[in-house]
Structures are given as C-alpha cells and as structure tokens.
Amino acid sequence: MLQENKQKADYGQDVPGLVRDKFLRGAILAVLGVFMRRWAKSRQNTTKRLISLLGLATLVISTFSALEGLALILGSRVGKMWIRDSLLDGLHLRGNETVLDVGCGHGVLLIGAAKRLPQGKAVGIDRWSQVDQGSNSRTVTLNNAQVEGVADRVEVHDGDMRELPFTNDSFDAVIASVAIHNIESRDGRQQAIREIVRVLKPGGKIALMDIFYINEYLETLQANGMQNVRVSGRNFWYYPPGRTVTASKK
Numbered sequence: 001m002l003q004e005n006k007q008k009a010d011y012g013q014d015v016p017g018l019v020r021d022k023f024l025r026g027a028i029l030a031v032l033g034v035f036m037r038r039w040a041k042s043r044q045n046t047t048k049r050l051i052s053l054l055g056l057a058t059l060v061i062s063t064f065s066a067l068e069g070l071a072l073i074l075g076s077r078v079g080k081m082w083i084r085d086s087l088l089d090g091l092h093l094r095g096n097e098t099v100l101d102v103g104c105g106h107g108v109l110l111i112g113a114a115k116r117l118p119q120g121k122a123v124g125i126d127r128w129s130q131v132d133q134g135s136n137s138r139t140v141t142l143n144n145a146q147v148e149g150v151a152d153r154v155e156v157h158d159g160d161m162r163e164l165p166f167t168n169d170s171f172d173a174v175i176a177s178v179a180i181h182n183i184e185s186r187d188g189r190q191q192a193i194r195e196i197v198r199v200l201k202p203g204g205k206i207a208l209m210d211i212f213y214i215n216e217y218l219e220t221l222q223a224n225g226m227q228n229v230r231v232s233g234r235n236f237w238y239y240p241p242g243r244t245v246t247a248s249k250k
Helices: 016-040 045-089 108-114 138-147 186-199 214-223
Strands: 098-102 121-126 154-158 171-177 200-210 227-231 243-248
Touching (some): 098 108, 098 186, 108 121, 108 138, 138 154, 186 200, 186 214, 214 243
Parallel strands (some): 098 121, 098 171, 121 154, 171 200
Antiparallel strands (some): 200 243, 227 243
C-alpha cells in the first residue's frame, strides 16, 4: 500500500530577524516593567507614583512589541495567502499565459500563479536574500513547486530585478509581493519598475503589492506609458498593511 505524501510547502517567515527582535524587546521590557512596579512599592509617595507609572508604560510598550511580532507572523503565514489570491484574481488569467514573479522568494505568489496556469508558465527571479526571508533559496522554491504539484510549469532564475535577464515583451503579466521596497535607492526602484514594463507584452498586466513606496511605483508606471494605473486601499491582512498598484500596457 502506498504511503500518502504528507510533505507541505514551506513558504518561510518574512523578516525573521525583525520578528525575533520584537519578541525579545517585548520580553526585556516586560521584565523591566514588572521590576519597576515592584521596586516602586518600597519608595516614598512621589517617587513611588513616578516609578510605578514608568513601569506601567514599559509594560504597555512591551505588549505592543509582542503584538507586532505576532502580527508579522500571522501576516506572513496567513495574510499573505489571502493577498496572493486577491492579487491573482485581479489578473483574470485564462490559464495559458507566461507570468513573471519579481522577487519570488519561497514562491507563495509564483506557485499560486502556476496553479492557475495549466497550459502556461510561472517564472520567478530572486537574489535570495536571507534578511527578508529565512532559508531563502531557489532549492526551497523549487521543492515547494514539487510539493504543490506544479514543478512542470515553474521556472526559477537567479538575478536582480533592476536588470532582468529577459527579452522585451516576454510576459503576459508581471507580479510582485513585498519585494521592490527592499531596493534602498529611489533610482534603483524606478529602474526595477522600468525593467518590469520592458519585459511585459503589449496588453499585459502588472500587479505589485508592497508596504512602502506605492505612490512612487504609480508615478513611475505612468511616466513609462502604462495605462489604467490604479492603487488599492490598504490591506490589513499583512503587517505593516500594504497596498497594490495595478496597470496595463498599451
């Protein structure tokens, strides 16, 4: 009797270092706050009230820090899936397109697209930063594609989104999720947007979800001749809340 394969895809944790810091800061502040509140009991009235209030404020800050850490985990593990589905729904894919995921990471968006492309192809590109996602590598992404049953329609490249290794007008759609903001310079982000426009086919669509610089993306898309450029409201399924800019090419 064949044993059922129970292996699950691992889409990783976004900004694992920041999550760790949030919980560590929360724990340290909680200990400090409790200590201050207890120490205040042995002080004189005026000093007692001041130290007690400072201890209470420290406990409040520690709680917010821990809640931020929890929000980062939930956004990465749960909210990102909802955002993926919403973003892909907006593309209205027929199933035979070639879609590029810029900064694909572990492949949550890339593989989500591949599942909607039975006669198409989902192509991902990434520099595999270990800061933005823990254990980030093309091997993990390809393994996720295998586990999800779409390895035959997923292709992964090593590369920089500011210099995409593809010819002009190669893709029916280009997508990205919480990726472009990792480029530190404005010029670099604008170059990435120009590259996305360059490799998009006429009539193709763009959908870029991010937590920062959305208005900058909008302006760059408009400056490069894109049509129907729109920005969504904030999506609170992810932390910090992000927005999505969409556009189409003439």
